[in-house]
Amino acid sequence: MGTYRDQGIxxxxxxxxxxxxxxxLLTQGRGKVRAVAKGVRRPxxxxxxxxxxxxxxxLQLYEGRNLDIVNQAELLAPHAAIRADYAxxxxxxxxxxxTDAVAQEGERDxxxxxxxxxxxxxxxxxxxxxxxxxxxxxxxxxxVVGFHVFTDACAVCRTPGRHVFLSVKAGGALCxxxxxxxxxxxxxxxxxxxxxxxxxxxxxxxxxxxxxAPAARATAASYARAFAEHHLDRRFKAYDAVPxx
Amino acid sequence: MYExxxxxxxxxxxRLPGVGPKSAQxxxxxxxxxxxxxxRRLADAITTVKDTxxxxxxxxxxxxxxxxxxxxxxxxxxxLLCVVEEARDVQAIERTREFRGRYHVLxxxxxxxxxxxxxxxxxxxxxxxLDDEPVEELILATNPNVExxxxxxxxxxxxxxxxxxxxxxxxxxxVGGDLDYADEVTLGRAFSGRRELGA
Numbered sequence: 001m002g003t004y005r006d007q008g009i010x011x012x013x014x015x016x017x018x019x020x021x022x023x024x025l026l027t028q029g030r031g032k033v034r035a036v037a038k039g040v041r042r043p044x045x046x047x048x049x050x051x052x053x054x055x056x057x058x059l060q061l062y063e064g065r066n067l068d069i070v071n072q073a074e075l076l077a078p079h080a081a082i083r084a085d086y087a088x089x090x091x092x093x094x095x096x097x098x099t100d101a102v103a104q105e106g107e108r109d110x111x112x113x114x115x116x117x118x119x120x121x122x123x124x125x126x127x128x129x130x131x132x133x134x135x136x137x138x139x140x141x142x143x144v145v146g147f148h149v150f151t152d153a154c155a156v157c158r159t160p161g162r163h164v165f166l167s168v169k170a171g172g173a174l175c176x177x178x179x180x181x182x183x184x185x186x187x188x189x190x191x192x193x194x195x196x197x198x199x200x201x202x203x204x205x206x207x208x209x210x211x212x213a214p215a216a217r218a219t220a221a222s223y224a225r226a227f228a229e230h231h232l233d234r235r236f237k238a239y240d241a242v243p244x245x
Numbered sequence: 246m247y248e249x250x251x252x253x254x255x256x257x258x259x260r261l262p263g264v265g266p267k268s269a270q271x272x273x274x275x276x277x278x279x280x281x282x283x284x285r286r287l288a289d290a291i292t293t294v295k296d297t298x299x300x301x302x303x304x305x306x307x308x309x310x311x312x313x314x315x316x317x318x319x320x321x322x323x324x325l326l327c328v329v330e331e332a333r334d335v336q337a338i339e340r341t342r343e344f345r346g347r348y349h350v351l352x353x354x355x356x357x358x359x360x361x362x363x364x365x366x367x368x369x370x371x372x373x374x375l376d377d378e379p380v381e382e383l384i385l386a387t388n389p390n391v392e393x394x395x396x397x398x399x400x401x402x403x404x405x406x407x408x409x410x411x412x413x414x415x416x417x418x419x420v421g422g423d424l425d426y427a428d429e430v431t432l433g434r435a436f437s438g439r440r441e442l443g444a
Contacts, residue, residue, distance in 0.1 A: 012358055017263065044419040049428035053358075053391045075429045083391050086355070086398035093357040238357035 003062050006030055007076060009116055010055045011096040011103075015041070022067065023051050024100055025059070028113045032103035035061055035068040047073040054079040054092050054120055079124045086243075088123045091130035093238035095119050095137050101234050102145050111144045115200075122203035131244045132210040135221045138228035139198035147171065147231040151195035154178050162188055168226045189213045193220035214245070251277065300332075303374070305350040305367050307332045315347060322346045324381040328371065328400065330354050330388060338386065346384070349374060354392035355399055361392075363399060371400075375407055382410045389416050 008025035011032075016022050019041045025033045040048035050057055051070065056077040062069040082088045099116050103109060119137045123130055139149055150172025153160045157178050165179035166172070166186050173191055174183065193216050196209050210217040221244070229235055246252060251273060259269035276284050300306070301313035308314070315321060315335070325346025329335055335348050351366040374380070385400055387393035401411050417435035418427055427435070 044422050045428075046426050047428055049430035052430070055430075078430050078433075080430055080433070083394045084398060086395050086402060089391060089395040089398065090357045097358050237360035241355070241357035241362055 003060055003071060004030075005058070005060050006033075007056065007058045008033060009096075009099075009113070009120065010051055010053050010057065011100040012053055013037075013051065019045075021051065023070065025057075026099055026103050026109075026113055026116060027059075028110060029108055030105075031107040031109055032100070032105045033061065033068055034066075034105070035059075035070050036064075037070040037073075050075045050078075052078075052083065053096060054082050056117060056120070077121070077124070079120050081124050081126075082120065088130045090238055090241040090243070091134045092120060092123050094134045094236055094242060095123075095141075097236050097238050098138065098141050098228070098232070098234075102141065102232060109144070112141065115140055115144055118203060122206075125204070129207045129210060129245060131221065131242050132206045132217070133203060134239070134242055135217075135224045136197040136203065136206055138224045139194070140200060142228050142231055143198060143200075145232070147227075149194060149198045149227055151191055151198065162191055164188060164191060166190065166194070166223055168223065168230050171227075171231075186219060187216055189216035190219045190223070193217050194223055197224055218244075300350075304348050305332070305352060305370070306335050306348055320345075323379055325384065326374070326378070326380045326382070327384040327386050329386045330393065330396070334386065344384075346382075351387070351396065354387055354396045356392045357395070366396075368400070368403070372403075372407075375404070375409055380409055382412060385411065385413045389414075 006027040006029045008027035011024040011026055013024070014022045016036060019039045021037045021040050023035050023037050025035065027033050037047070037051050039045050040051055042048070047070070050073040055075060056079065058074040058076055059070060060072040062071055082092045095116060099112060103112060115137070119133055122133050143149070154163050154175040155167065155170045155172035156174060159175050161175070163173040163175045164185040165174040165176065165183045167174050167179070167183065193209070193213065196206070197220060225239060247255065254273045254276070255266070255269045258264055258272050259266050264272070276287070297309050298307055301308040301316055302311050303316045304313060306313040306315060310317070322345050325344070326349055327338060327344060327346055328349045328351060329338065330351055330353060332350050335350065338344050349367070349371050351368065353361060353366055355361060355363060355366065375383070383404060385397040387396045397413055404411050415438045416431060417438060418424065418431065424432070
């Protein structure tokens with residue numbers, strides 16, 4: 001046991017005793033880390049302001065038996081604009097709630113770290129339409145942990161093409177032959193919206209794409225939630241707090 | 246494990262926040278060795294609190310009557326209303342002796358990640374108070390953390406059309422602290438909230 005240095009994103013915090021906090025972090029090198037930050041709830045704390053949720057920090061930690069201890073923290077990106085607005089704060093809460101649930105302690109997951117950092121940067125860049133970033137994050141995070149949604153081929157028989165039957169359980173679009181009887185076909189724009197949400201890439205383009213087809217976007221958003229909750233086997237408490245257009 | 250009354254007392258004390266099994270045992274033995282009158286006074290204080298103390302019907306501060314001492318005080322400025330998360334925040338602000346208005350206790354803060362939304366707080370009652378009382382300025386004194394900021398942002402958006410001036414407590418450097426040790430977020434806020442000297 002000794003000290004180590006890593007950068008991480010604060011996922012959530014819990015009060016501990018009179019002035020301490022337990023901080024859940026997603027670090028770049030060690031996966032999820034749970035650490036005690038001593039005295040951070042005191043007004044004069046050296047690094048209390050740096051360990052608020054959504055902050056991206058450079059940390060020095062002391063390895064403990066159960067919980068590590070934060071020795072030093074330097075801010076890399078405060079993401080303060082997220083916390084200043086209710087809608088973006090609620091959207092970021094969904095992202096960190098999901099990450100906290102799927103990240104494993106001691107298992108490095110750089111893809112998840114980069115995805116969360118990109119999602120928070122997108123929210124920090126401006127208020128706009130934070131819900132669309134949540135929809136994209138749900139599908140992209142599910143993909144990172146092994147549940148990629150099929151939109152360019154049938155999720156069952158893998159026949160390429162734009163199929164219009166959507167299934168949560170099967171993992172994406174289904175062709176007419178594989179779709180169970182009674183499955184309702186959706187507009188191709190819904191499939192396009194799901195594909196855009198799940199595809200890695202530019203976050204800044206998402207609000208514009210969502211504005212073009214609001215009805216398709218709403219259906220795709222419901223699908224993204226159902227897909228993530230079914231395959232990750234969790235309900236996300238913060239989801240309903242995110243204001244939707 | 247002890248038996249009978251002493252173990253019951255240890256179990257009950259162990260349910261209190263911040264009291265572990267060892268501390269519960271130490272307090273129980275302290276009470277056992279204390280004067281009977283001291284132990285009875287403690288028991289009486291606990292039952293009296295449970296029997297008589299409730300929440301103020303107007304501001305949700307702790308009170309022994311229908312309305313708390315601050316709501317009943319006619320010398321208080323009814324045009325200023327300070328919104329806080331918990332009743333203990335009222336005491337923290339009262340200790341400053343800077344504020345002569347009234348309070349509204351929300352009973353917590355919005356925390357999406359914990360499933361606490363606006364409906365779980367006394368926000369509807371706050372809106373009713375703004376209709377019924379001559380409030381001109383609403384001071385949002387929620388904690389400067391992620392939950393407090395989310396609550397302040399939600400309230401400011403909700404109240405922007407009501408014609409009430411909405412302000413937020415300033416954030417900045419602690420008195421007696423060193424600039425060198427201040428974190429970037431706090432120092433940044435101190436800069437953005439700077440004011441003219443002598444103003």
